[in-house]
Amino acid sequence: MPRRFLSERRRDPYYRAAQREGLRSRAAFKLMYLDDRFRLFRPGARVLDLGAAPGGWSMVARDRVGPRGEVVAVDPRPIEPIDGVRSVRGKVGDPGLLRGLGDAPFDVVLSDMSPRISGAYATDHARSVSLVHDALALARRTLRPGGSFTAKVFDGDLVDDLLRELTRTFAAVRRTKPPASREPSSEIYLVALGYRPEGASGGPGRKTSPGSASDI
Numbered sequence: 001m002p003r004r005f006l007s008e009r010r011r012d013p014y015y016r017a018a019q020r021e022g023l024r025s026r027a028a029f030k031l032m033y034l035d036d037r038f039r040l041f042r043p044g045a046r047v048l049d050l051g052a053a054p055g056g057w058s059m060v061a062r063d064r065v066g067p068r069g070e071v072v073a074v075d076p077r078p079i080e081p082i083d084g085v086r087s088v089r090g091k092v093g094d095p096g097l098l099r100g101l102g103d104a105p106f107d108v109v110l111s112d113m114s115p116r117i118s119g120a121y122a123t124d125h126a127r128s129v130s131l132v133h134d135a136l137a138l139a140r141r142t143l144r145p146g147g148s149f150t151a152k153v154f155d156g157d158l159v160d161d162l163l164r165e166l167t168r169t170f171a172a173v174r175r176t177k178p179p180a181s182r183e184p185s186s187e188i189y190l191v192a193l194g195y196r197p198e199g200a201s202g203g204p205g206r207k208t209s210p211g212s213a214s215d216i
Contacts (some may be wrong), residue, residue: 001070007186011029012016023040025054025055025056026056026104027056027057027087027112027180028056028057028059028060029179029180030112030176030178030180030181030189031056031057031060031061031110031112033178033179033180034058034150034176034178034189034191035060035064037176038148038150038174038193040108040148040191041064041065041069041108042065042084043065043066043067043068043069044065044066044068044069045069045107045108046065046069046070046072046104046105046106046107046108046141047061047065047069047070047071047072047106047107047108047109047110048072048074048106048109048110048138048139049061049072049073049074049110049112050074050075050092050110050111050112050113050116050135050138051075051092051111051112051113051131052073052074052075052079052087052112053073053075053077053078053079054080055073055077055079055080055082055085056074056171057110058079058082059082061108061110062082062083062084062085067084069137069196070086071084071085072085072086072087072088072101072102072106073085073086073087073088073119073176074087074088074090074092074097074101075087075089075090076089076090076091076189079211084152088101090212092111092134092135092138093134093137093138095161097138098138098141098142101142105137105142105143105144105147106139106142106144106147107143107148108147108148108149108150109135109139109142109143109147109148109149109150110149110150110151111131111132111135111139111149111150111151111152112151112152113131113132113135113151113152114128114131114152115127115128115130115131121154121156121186122135122156124154125155125156125157125158125186126158127153128152128153128154129153129154129156129158129159129162130194131151131153132151132152132153132162133162133165133171134191135149135151136149136151136165136166136169139195140169140197143195144195145196145197146194146195147195148192148193148194148195149166149170149189149191149192149195150189150190150191150192151182151189151190152177152187152188152189153187153188153189153190154186154187154188155186155187155188156186159175159188159190162190163175163190166190166192169192169195169196170192170193170194170195170196171193171194171196172193172194173190173191173192173193174190174192174193175188175189175190175191176187176188176189176191205210
């Protein structure tokens with residue numbers, strides 16, 4: 001790694017805190033913030049964590065749903081075993097992935113997936129939005145009514161259309177940037193609460209304008 005990156009990381013308070021607390025990534029603090037702000041988890045909930053490697057979000061989810069809950073971590077890369085977390089090796093969008101997730105619906109679907117960075121922002125933004133679409137398609141097949149969906153995306157001109165799609169399927173949609181996100185980063189998080197399957201299928205549902213997807 002470049003020396004400058006290593007030096008900046010050592011000065012990063014979230015990186016140091018993650019090391020001190022035995023967390024697998026500084027991203028764990030982003031999910032803690034999102035749960036504290038939007039109450040994503042409850043004891044006994046079933047959670048699907050997409051793009052889970054190295055497991056930082058899965059560890060937070062496991063701790064917050066407790067021993068009666070279940071966390072299923074999905075990633076094409078191997079994940080070191082985590083007590084209380086079931087890992088599934090696979091890629092979102094693969095037809096066979098559903099078979100490994102079990103029959104019970106999930107209460108929460110999380111996506112911290114990122115595209116392979118090309119260096120061309122328009123390309124990276126479009127790829128990021130595409131990953132959210134893939135995660136949302138899976139969420140629509142696995143979420144229970146009333147469940148929640150949270151996804152990372154690189155901000156840009158395609159986000160408004162993504163928000164409109166989310167508001168057709170969820171009762172409330174919010175966009176936010178956790179304090180643990182690096183200031184120069186374009187990443188934001190979309191939090192969609194109150195899944196409505198009838199909205200996903202084009203049926204009736206409360207109409208919500210893109211303006212309701214507020215920044216918090």
